[in-house]
Amino acid sequence: MNIVEFAKxxxxxxxxxxxxxxxxxxxxxxxxxxxxxxxxxLGFVRNANARRLVTGRNYMIRLECPYSTHILSxxxxxxxxxxxxxxxxxxxxxxxxxxxxxxxxxxEVQDVDGLVIVAGPETTSDDLRTLTHAGQIPAVVISGxxxxxxxxxxxxxxxxxxxxxxxxxxxxxxxxxxxxxxxSGLSDDRVRDNFPRLMAEVGLTYDPTLSLEAGISADxxxxxxxxxxxxxxxxxxxxxxxxxxxxxxVLAVSQLEKxxxxxxxxIGHDNIEAAALVNPPLTTVDIxxxxxxxxxxxxxxxxxxxxxxxxxQTLGAHLIVRKSCGPVRS
Amino acid sequence: MNIVEFAKxxxxxxxxxxxxxxxxxxxxxxxxxxxxxxxxxLGFVRNANARRLVTGRNYMIRLECPYSTHILSxxxxxxxxxxxxxxxxxxxxxxxxxxxxxxxxxxEVQDVDGLVIVAGPETTSDDLRTLTHAGQIPAVVISGxxxxxxxxxxxxxxxxxxxxxxxxxxxxxxxxxxxxxxxSGLSDDRVRDNFPRLMAEVGLTYDPTLSLEAGISADxxxxxxxxxxxxxxxxxxxxxxxxxxxxxxVLAVSQLEKxxxxxxxxIGHDNIEAAALVNPPLTTVDIxxxxxxxxxxxxxxxxxxxxxxxxxQTLGAHLIVRKSCGPVRS
DNA sequence: CTGTTAGCGCTTTCAC
DNA sequence: GTGAAAGCGCTAACAG
Numbered sequence: 001m002n003i004v005e006f007a008k009x010x011x012x013x014x015x016x017x018x019x020x021x022x023x024x025x026x027x028x029x030x031x032x033x034x035x036x037x038x039x040x041x042l043g044f045v046r047n048a049n050a051r052r053l054v055t056g057r058n059y060m061i062r063l064e065c066p067y068s069t070h071i072l073s074x075x076x077x078x079x080x081x082x083x084x085x086x087x088x089x090x091x092x093x094x095x096x097x098x099x100x101x102x103x104x105x106x107x108e109v110q111d112v113d114g115l116v117i118v119a120g121p122e123t124t125s126d127d128l129r130t131l132t133h134a135g136q137i138p139a140v141v142i143s144g145x146x147x148x149x150x151x152x153x154x155x156x157x158x159x160x161x162x163x164x165x166x167x168x169x170x171x172x173x174x175x176x177x178x179x180x181x182x183x184s185g186l187s188d189d190r191v192r193d194n195f196p197r198l199m200a201e202v203g204l205t206y207d208p209t210l211s212l213e214a215g216i217s218a219d220x221x222x223x224x225x226x227x228x229x230x231x232x233x234x235x236x237x238x239x240x241x242x243x244x245x246x247x248x249x250v251l252a253v254s255q256l257e258k259x260x261x262x263x264x265x266x267i268g269h270d271n272i273e274a275a276a277l278v279n280p281p282l283t284t285v286d287i288x289x290x291x292x293x294x295x296x297x298x299x300x301x302x303x304x305x306x307x308x309x310x311x312x313q314t315l316g317a318h319l320i321v322r323k324s325c326g327p328v329r330s
Numbered sequence: 331m332n333i334v335e336f337a338k339x340x341x342x343x344x345x346x347x348x349x350x351x352x353x354x355x356x357x358x359x360x361x362x363x364x365x366x367x368x369x370x371x372l373g374f375v376r377n378a379n380a381r382r383l384v385t386g387r388n389y390m391i392r393l394e395c396p397y398s399t400h401i402l403s404x405x406x407x408x409x410x411x412x413x414x415x416x417x418x419x420x421x422x423x424x425x426x427x428x429x430x431x432x433x434x435x436x437x438e439v440q441d442v443d444g445l446v447i448v449a450g451p452e453t454t455s456d457d458l459r460t461l462t463h464a465g466q467i468p469a470v471v472i473s474g475x476x477x478x479x480x481x482x483x484x485x486x487x488x489x490x491x492x493x494x495x496x497x498x499x500x501x502x503x504x505x506x507x508x509x510x511x512x513x514s515g516l517s518d519d520r521v522r523d524n525f526p527r528l529m530a531e532v533g534l535t536y537d538p539t540l541s542l543e544a545g546i547s548a549d550x551x552x553x554x555x556x557x558x559x560x561x562x563x564x565x566x567x568x569x570x571x572x573x574x575x576x577x578x579x580v581l582a583v584s585q586l587e588k589x590x591x592x593x594x595x596x597i598g599h600d601n602i603e604a605a606a607l608v609n610p611p612l613t614t615v616d617i618x619x620x621x622x623x624x625x626x627x628x629x630x631x632x633x634x635x636x637x638x639x640x641x642x643q644t645l646g647a648h649l650i651v652r653k654s655c656g657p658v659r660s
Numbered sequence: 661c662t663g664t665t666a667g668c669g670c671t672t673t674c675a676c
Numbered sequence: 677g678t679g680a681a682a683g684c685g686c687t688a689a690c691a692g
Contacts, residue, residue, distance in 0.1 A: 002685055013663045018687060028661060045438045049382040050685035054668050058379070063427075074603070078404040082429045097393075097427045099412045108375050219609035244607050251609075254585070273404070274604050277574050279549035279581075332669055343679045348671060358677060380669035384684050 006044045010035065021046060061088050061300065062096040062112045064131060066123060075273055076289050077118075080142075083293025084116055091301055109136050114300045117153070119143035121188075125150040138303040140296045140310075145190075147312050154299040154310035156292060160269065161194055163285035163317025164239075167267045169202040170283075170319060171237045175328035176265060179204060180228040180235035182221055182245050183213040191241060191269070210235050214245055221248025222255070229256055229264065236264060236328045243268035243275045246282055250324070261326030271320055280323035287317045336374045340365065351376060391418050391444040391630065392426040392437055394461060396453060405603055406619050407448075410472075413623025414446055421631055439466050444630045447483070449473035451518075455480040468633040470626045470640075475520075477642050484629040484640035486622060490599065491524055493615035493647025494569075497597045499532040500613075500649060501567045505658035506595060509534060510558040510565035512551055512575050513543040521571060521599070540565050544575055551578025552585070559586055559594065566594060566658045573598035573605045576612055580654070591656030601650055610653035617647045 007014040012031070020027045020035035027035075038044070052058050063084055065077065085095045096112060107115070117123075117131060119141045125148045132139045135152030147155035171179055179199065183192050192213075196206040209231070214224035221240055228235055229252060240246035246268030253264045260266050260280055268275055271286035292315055302308035337344040342361070350357045350365035357365075368374070382388050393414055395407065415425045426442060437445070447453075447461060449471045455478040462469045465482030477485035501509055509529065513522050522543075526536035539561070544554035551570055558565055559582060570576035576598030583594045590596050590610055598605055601616035622645055632638035 004685080014686080015664070015688085016662055019662085022687080026661060031661080045440075047383070047685050048438070048441055049379050049388070050668090051687075052379040052668095053377070053383050053670085054685080054687045056668080074404040074408040078407055078429075081427060085427060085429050095427045097411060097415060097425045099408075099415050108378070110375075111378055217607045217609070218604070219607075222609065244604065247604075248609070251581070251584075254581075272604070274548070274574065274577075274602070277547045277549075279547070279552065279578070334669080344670080345672080345680075346678055349678090352671080356677060361677080377669050380684090381671075382684095383686085384669080384671045386684080 001044050010038055058113050059092055060094050060096055060112045061114045062098055062107055064098050064115055064117045066100040079289040080293050083290040084297050087294050087297040109133050114304045115139040116296055117141040128153055140300040142296055155312045156296045157314045158287055159314050160285055160317035163319055164191055165198045166319040167285055168198055172202045172204050176237040178235040180238045181211040182224045182238060182240040184241040185213045185215045218244050218248035221245030222252045225249035225252035238266045240268050243270045243272045243282055243284055247278050260324050263329060265325040283322045283324045284320050285317050286320045331374050340368055388443050389422055390424050390426055390442045392428055392442045394428050394445055394447045396430040409619040410623050413620040414627050417624050417627040439463050444634045445469040446626055447471040458483055470630040472626055485642045486626045487644045488617055489644050490615055490647035493649055494521055495528045496649040497615055498528055498534060502532045502534050506567040508565040510568045511541040512554045512568060512570040512579060514571040515543045515545045548574050548578035551575030552582045555579035555582035568596045570598050573600045573602045573612055573614055577608050590654050593659060595655040613652045613654045614650050615647050616650045
């Protein structure tokens, strides 16, 4: 059924019906209600493509993950998609997905109303220019680093440093003074670079001999922890750059016939799925992805609907407290 | 630029241009080439919404995950989406995502050309009826169980049993005769229910006293393995229903001062991300999701494009061999 | 407040 | 092989 037939059964003109359906002010309340009720009853739904054609609006936003695997874990990606869908859907917008493996089906300006771009470390402002058709398509970019030089897009920067700081503050509170650091071996790492400063800020003194770059696997984490814990004056707490490394560190502790958290406290980073299922459940630094999604979509829809200026925002991580930290052994 | 302007610059009628762009036979080769070249040069792209309106085709398929978290892990979900996007994109179809938290933005018949439905254990044929508008929208459903009673949809059933069988065959080959089973504690589990039969099929005898229902966490897996390995005649190999349980089992082995795989072999199930990063890397049963995606989308597009009948297919799991299995200790 | 009408940009008959 | 013209179903501007 189309709007002509539908209007006919109501003895109204298509104009009136359209206005009622669009919630326009110029319709009398009774008419509006009648239309809405009858539409529900007869199952009339407007043809979205006709609306899109005539209004130039697509009621569609597209999630772009040009380098997906490099930035967000799958868990984060799914949560982000869910969050974006949630708040975009509440405003009547659907979610198109582009995981970025294919170059071919690039967006055209007319196809979507806005873009949520997940930027990786390698994303450049040129990429953004291409993706947004030189800023013609409203966009918000979510990035782990500082905003790129691209004033036409809104930015939501993720910053895990506040969470790391929270972690260290907690350790300090629990009486720890010797805190080890197990790194992921990346050449460029904000967390590692700011670790000494963060230590100082919570009143801890940073000891470079307690810092080791491990790698990516749990086993590398285990070995690093082993090395650290075997030193003359071993740390009483370990901060691991990733949860995977942290699980390795936990292994190392039990290998030394000690236990977490009574002998050694361990804190991870990323809150991967397994972090809660390990023994003991891992205290870890986490970014609240639903918050990220909400922030991003709101910024985007403000641009799309209200023609607002692009904004730049930052969202900090938090510490998820579970069971892998305890007071320092006296 | 629209097709009228574009046609004007070519001194052709819009009809001819449209036919050329649609690769219709009635256009002369030279004209077609001219049109294609100029379109590329001037950056002319047809308005998708106008095409959709007039053709009734959306070039869009929608991925429905009504109960996402219950069936597929996030890794599987992302891989599935990527796979679906890949092959659908190759045919010019875009991917809409519906993670199923919101009831409101349900699909209308006119909005998409087809549905890829990820079914959970709780999905009923009534759900399928609703989702597909009583079969009006072509759909393929991906499910872990047997196909539901809904003849209008195509099905791709996943069956991990072949992979489990492969795992047991390998264990048998390595000389193991006492194989323990660590279950996930679910009331209804195809793997557990078929485990004894599969054992028999590869020439192993199933011993119920070597079978324990653990739970979901690594620690429950550790405890179950500990119990199994402490029995009078302990198993030499452990099959864990999930990788999480398997990592717990590995822990138990080292806790008993033994090692994997030289003293005890361990096999997991699911191939979670962490499975490769653990020490030793876990041999595990995996479903090839890109294959699932390709199978599903091809079945769907056959229905959409060629009006083919819905098909019913099954895809089996495979064993991913890593380092957690070895020959039985002599 | 409601009805009428002109497009939105394209595909697809129907002529030639 | 190409051009002209009739819609696809809707919104929005314009009358009344």
